[in-house]
Amino acid sequence: MKHELEKLNGTTDDHLVIVREFSAPREKVFEVLTNPDHVKKWSCPTSMKITFSEGDVKVGGTYRFGMQSASGKGPEMVLTGSYKEINRPERVVYTQFMEMPDGKKSPETEIEILLEENKGTTQMVFHHSRFPSAGDRDNARIGWTDAFGKLTDLVHSMK
Amino acid sequence: MSQQLDLLFYSLSDQTRRDILRRLTLKELTVSQIAKPYKISLAAVSKHLKVLEKAKLIGRRRDGKNHIIHAEPKTLIKIDSWIEFYKQYWNESFDQLNTYLTTVGDTKNET
Numbered sequence: 299m300k301h302e303l304e305k306l307n308g309t310t311d312d313h314l315v316i317v318r319e320f321s322a323p324r325e326k327v328f329e330v331l332t333n334p335d336h337v338k339k340w341s342c343p344t345s346m347k348i349t350f351s352e353g354d355v356k357v358g359g360t361y362r363f364g365m366q367s368a369s370g371k372g373p374e375m376v377l378t379g380s381y382k383e384i385n386r387p388e389r390v391v392y393t394q395f396m397e398m399p400d401g402k403k404s405p406e407t408e409i410e411i412l413l414e415e416n417k418g419t420t421q422m423v424f425h426h427s428r429f430p431s432a433g434d435r436d437n438a439r440i441g442w443t444d445a446f447g448k449l450t451d452l453v454h455s456m457k
Numbered sequence: 458m459s460q461q462l463d464l465l466f467y468s469l470s471d472q473t474r475r476d477i478l479r480r481l482t483l484k485e486l487t488v489s490q491i492a493k494p495y496k497i498s499l500a501a502v503s504k505h506l507k508v509l510e511k512a513k514l515i516g517r518r519r520d521g522k523n524h525i526i527h528a529e530p531k532t533l534i535k536i537d538s539w540i541e542f543y544k545q546y547w548n549e550s551f552d553q554l555n556t557y558l559t560t561v562g563d564t565k566n567e568t
Binding site: 320331344422 | 553
């Protein structure tokens with residue numbers, strides 16, 4: 299089953315799709331995906347930890363969470379954004395960008411999550427898209443190369 | 458993580474290397490021109506260049522006695538794509554989510 303699902307995964311330059319199955323009802327998956335107290339428990343790679351997680355899960359509400367290497371060394375990366383659409387428990391759309399310590403922001407991206415349940419198993423289709431570069435001309439935004447610099451500081455501060 | 462991507466991240470994880478790369482995107486330079494503004498030794502700069510070269514971020518050509526270093530635009534374009542990072546990030550996170558879900562009680566039956 300996992301291999302079949304993996305065929306559905308894909309990327310283009312501006313869009314990535316991940317398909318996953320969870321052995322849990324849709325309502326529970328939706329809650330764990332969006333509730334900031336739950337998000338704190340899973341939303342980073344094993345080598346990192348979430349330093350704080352807060353959010354207001356309603357249309358127009360914002361969320362914010364921080365990531366750091368598990369050892370606590372290195373910079374903290376803050377991910378934040380706002381909710382555009384919420385259709386519990388089947389769909390949620392929200393924006394995401396990185397907040398840099400100097401106050402600048404990375405380009406904004408959009409996440410859409412679709413959940414379908416079949417006999418206690420939930421299938422998630424996860425879309426992450428980047429807006430075309432017209433939106434990146436804002437002075438407050440930095441390029442992804444700079445953002446990647448900060449990210450790699452983070453990723454490698456634990457090696 | 459694919460090996461090439463791992464190399465990319467590793468090479469970008471150092472501030473000096475990022476600065477070297479930034480300068481090379483503006484114009485190509487000799488090794489000594491690259492080394493000039495940094496307080497570290499030429500040997501240390503050379504090591505940085507080897508890392509960048511291994512990640513295919515820079516290339517070099519000989520001009521008489523000098524080595525002229527240039528940035529590789531194709532690899533840079535790949536870095537600018539945020540996709541590879543997020544793909545890895547999300548896949549690892551969803552693995553964690555899957556594990557975490559088994560520990561979360563139902564609203565009816567709290568464990």
